[in-house]
Amino acid sequence: MKPKLALYWAASCGGCEIAVVDVEEHILTIADFFDIVLWPVAMDFKYKDVEAMPDGEITLCLFNGSIRNSENEHMAKLLRAKSKVLVAFGSCAQEGCIPGLANLFTKQQIWDYVYKQSPSTVNESGIFPQPINKMPEGTIEIPTMWDTVKPLNQVVDVDYYVPGCPPQSDQILNVVVAVIDILKNGQPLPPKGTILGAGDKTCCDECGRERKEKKIKKFVRPHEIIPNPKECLMDQGIVCCGPATRSGCGAKCTAVNVPCRGCYGPPPDCLDPGAKMISALSSVIDASEPEEIDSILATLTDPVGTFYRFNLAASILGRGQMEVRKQS
């Protein structure tokens, strides 16, 4: 009997799914070795098929997307029970990713904006989504949105992590090939909690740009200058999250003049990418007087959204002090 594979998306943009498909013809190797039992983006299986399985029936589950509603949570718990190995696949499942930035606001604030205040919304009767809707034809139930966006491991026990938004296809292939190898030869699995499909250095270590002593008098946003293609972007005043990001993608973004935004998550031994970015930026700012430091920092846009773009939901201070934020 073939080992069973499940792929699932919770609060996900679909990019992680596309990244899997992007392994191109190798998808056939995967389909050949595994019996795919759930893959909503590509195949028609029902949740009740999974519910009917005995616990531990699925050998490997690649779970992408964060947890932010009742359906996501139900599927996380279900797939945890049914899977021998549960992998948080991609930044959303690993650390909350872009959806996690919603934790800066409450559900009410988000709903008020989306369903009332946004310029393109017309909602005169003030209709908000209702989880239970009674219609003449019967009752329709839709998932209930939670107030907090959570990475997978804040909801269920996770065995491994594959970072990236999305994980690079060559790395996905490496991971799947390694798993197939382990299963074929009956080798032991890597220790629980291992980060698969990535390196153990920083993005800067993979970036070919030349670094000099950094002396920044002003930060610029990427569209404001045409960066020199050989020099470190940070040296040129562009905030680059390379120092606070795990290697593994091959520094894809900086190779095309775009700063690293941090999608591979924090490097080993980094407890908080924001703290790491504070240190990194503080060592490039060329000022020692409080007034000048302030005027240079005034050119820095949205530090929280920049430093924690992918990991606010997994950061040390998390949502901070919401009551105070709400008033501001």
Added chain:
Amino acid sequence: MSWEPKIAGFLCNWCSYTGADLAGTSRLHYPPNIRVIRMMCTGRMDPVFVFKAFQAGADGVIVSGCHPGDCHYQEGNFKMLRRAHLIKRVLADLGIHPDRFRLTWVSASEGDRWARFSADFTQTIRTLGPLKLTSDSILEGTYNAA
């Protein structure tokens, strides 16, 4: 029991820690709310220590080093100064009052200055009240509600 501010203090070995020691040996009176942690230089102050302290229950964090120009490693306190500005900015964006974090300079001979700063910072934190980081339990009312 009424609430008392819990404050983490990170003091550099060469100036501020000695200064705080002097405040003690001179028998100056100041509030006991600051738990002092000694470090070699404020240049070693990783911003993650500040975040960890708040996460672990501190209501305020104070860092104190040598006066500008007096750092025993030349540049350490200037590095800390730049970090401090960014730390405050990030805290404010997260709804944590930036006054909960303070950077000061106290030399080895300024026991009185340390005593004054401690009292003043403790008062600031007392006025701001306890730090309550938002967790699901605080949002319980809304977390599972429709």
